[in-house]
Amino acid sequence: MRVLVLGAGFGGLELTTRLSEALGDDAEVTLVDRCDGFVFGFSKLDVMFGRTTASAVEHSYRDLARPGVRFVQAQIQAIDPHGRRVETDAGTLDADILVVALGADLHPEATPGLVEAGHEFYTVAGAFALREVLDRFEGGRVVVGVTSTPFKCPPAPSETALLMDELLRRRGLRERSEIALVMPLRAPIPPSPEASSVLRRTFAERDIAWHPERLVRALDTERRVAVLADGGEMPFDLFLGVPVHRAPQVVLDSGMCVDGWIPVDPLTLETAYPDVYAVGDVTSVGTPKAGVFAERQAGTVADAIIARARGASSSATYDGRGICYLEFGGDRVAKVDVTFRAGHTPAGEFEEASAALAQDKAVFGRSRIGRWFGKEWSVH
Numbered sequence: 001m002r003v004l005v006l007g008a009g010f011g012g013l014e015l016t017t018r019l020s021e022a023l024g025d026d027a028e029v030t031l032v033d034r035c036d037g038f039v040f041g042f043s044k045l046d047v048m049f050g051r052t053t054a055s056a057v058e059h060s061y062r063d064l065a066r067p068g069v070r071f072v073q074a075q076i077q078a079i080d081p082h083g084r085r086v087e088t089d090a091g092t093l094d095a096d097i098l099v100v101a102l103g104a105d106l107h108p109e110a111t112p113g114l115v116e117a118g119h120e121f122y123t124v125a126g127a128f129a130l131r132e133v134l135d136r137f138e139g140g141r142v143v144v145g146v147t148s149t150p151f152k153c154p155p156a157p158s159e160t161a162l163l164m165d166e167l168l169r170r171r172g173l174r175e176r177s178e179i180a181l182v183m184p185l186r187a188p189i190p191p192s193p194e195a196s197s198v199l200r201r202t203f204a205e206r207d208i209a210w211h212p213e214r215l216v217r218a219l220d221t222e223r224r225v226a227v228l229a230d231g232g233e234m235p236f237d238l239f240l241g242v243p244v245h246r247a248p249q250v251v252l253d254s255g256m257c258v259d260g261w262i263p264v265d266p267l268t269l270e271t272a273y274p275d276v277y278a279v280g281d282v283t284s285v286g287t288p289k290a291g292v293f294a295e296r297q298a299g300t301v302a303d304a305i306i307a308r309a310r311g312a313s314s315s316a317t318y319d320g321r322g323i324c325y326l327e328f329g330g331d332r333v334a335k336v337d338v339t340f341r342a343g344h345t346p347a348g349e350f351e352e353a354s355a356a357l358a359q360d361k362a363v364f365g366r367s368r369i370g371r372w373f374g375k376e377w378s379v380h
C-alpha cells in the first residue's frame with residue numbers, strides 16, 4: 001500500500017513517524033516537501049527576540065531516517081485527487097492513499113505597503129530577519145497587527161506584543177515606546193475566557209494597547225501609518241505584521257478547496273475524494289490553525305492507515321483537542337488546554353504562566369524533534 005504524504009510540517013512529520021513506528025519497513029511511505037528542513041512556529045519568535053540562533057532551530061530533513069519512509073525534496077506542481085497522482089519537479093508520484101498536509105502559504109505582498117514599510121514575523125525568513133531589525137530599533141511606536149483571517153496560532157500576536165514589551169524594558173527603551181496590538185478576534189484567546197482575561201489584564205499592566213475586532217488593511221508607506229479595515233489609522237515606527245494566509249496555490253488549483261481551504265470530515269479527516277485525506281492548516285476542519293491540532297489530526301489518519309495495512313478497520317476519530325503554550329516574557333509560559341468539537345462551544349482550561357510551564361514547553365519541542373528526527377535538541 002503506497003502512502004504519499006504531501007508536506008513535512010507538523011502534520012506530515014507526525015503522520016509518517018506514526019506509520020513508521022507501527023509498520024516499520026512494511027510501510028511504503030513517501031514524504032514530500034520543498035524545504036531543506038523544519039522550523040517550529042514558536043522558534044521563529046525565539047530567533048526574532050534573540051533567545052537562540054537560526055541554525056539552532058532548523059531541523060534538516062537530511063536527518064529523517066525512518067524505516068519505511070522515503071523523503072523526497074521537491075516542489076509539488078500539481079495534485080490530481082481523483083487519480084491520487086502528484087506532479088513534482090522531481091517526477092510523478094502515484095499513491096494508494098494520499099494525505100495533503102501542505103499548510104497555509106503566507107502572502108505579505110497581498111497587504112499594500114507591508115513589504116515596503118513594515119515587517120512580517122510569520123515566515124521563517126521574515127522572523128529571522130527581524131532579529132537584526134529589533135537589535136537596531138531605538139524605541140518608538142510599535143504596532144503588532146493582523147491583516148486577515150484565518151491566521152495561524154491565534155496567540156502568537158499577543159505573545160509578540162508581550163515579548164516586545166520585555167525586549168524594550170530590558171534595553172531601557174520602554175519609556176519612549178508605545179505598543180499596540182490589532183487583532184480581528186473579540187478576545188485574545190476566544191475559547192478560554194480565563195486566558196483572555198489574564199492576557200487583557202497583563203496588557204493593561206504592561207501598557208500594551210489592545211484593539212480587538214480590527215484588521216490592518218494597508219500600510220501608508222509615506223506617512224508610516226497603518227490603515228485599518230474600519231478606516232481608522234495608527235502611526236508606527238515599527239510595524240510587525242501577520243500576513244495574509246491562503247492554501248498553497250497547487251492545492252487551490254487541484255479543485256479540492258471550498259471557500260479557500262480543503263473541507264474534511266471532522267472526525268476522520270477524509271476529503272470528498274476516496275482515499276484522500278487532508279490534515280492541518282490546509283483544511284477547514286474547524287480548529288484553529290496550529291501545529292498541535294495538525295499533529296493530532298495526523299494521529300487519527302495514521303490510526304486509520306495502520307488499521308487498513310493490518311487488514312482491520314479503525315474506529316479512531318479526531319477529538320479536536322490541543323494544548324497551546326503562551327509566552328508571557330520573563331521565561332514564563334502559560335498553557336491553554338482546549339477542545340474544539342463540531343456543534344459544541346469550544347472549552348479551554350487555563351494554567352497561569354510559570355517557569356515550570358516553560359520547562360513543559362521545552363519538553364514538548366524536544367520530544368517532537370526526538371521522535372521525528374531521532375536527535376537530541378534543546379529549545380534554547
Ligand SMILES: Cc1cc2nc3c(=O)[nH]c(=O)nc-3n(C[C@H](O)[C@H](O)[C@H](O)COP(=O)(O)OP(=O)(O)OC[C@H]3O[C@@H](n4cnc5c(N)ncnc54)[C@H](O)[C@@H]3O)c2cc1C
Pocket residue numbers: 006007008009010011012032033034035040041042044045074075076077101102103104121122123152153156248250279280281282289290291292293294324325
Ligand atoms: C510565529 C508562529 C508561532 C507559532 N507557534 C505555535 C505554537 O506554539 N504551537 C502550535 O501548535 N503552533 C504554532 N504555530 C502554528 C504552526 O506553525 C502551524 O499551524 C503548523 O506548522 C501547521 O502544521 P501543518 O502540518 O498543517 O503545516 P506546516 O507545518 O506549515 O507544513 C506544511 C509543509 O508543506 C510544505 N509545502 C507547501 N507547499 C508546498 C509545495 N508546493 N511543494 C512542496 N512542499 C510544500 C511546506 O514547505 C511545509 O513544510 C505558530 C506559527 C507561527 C507563524
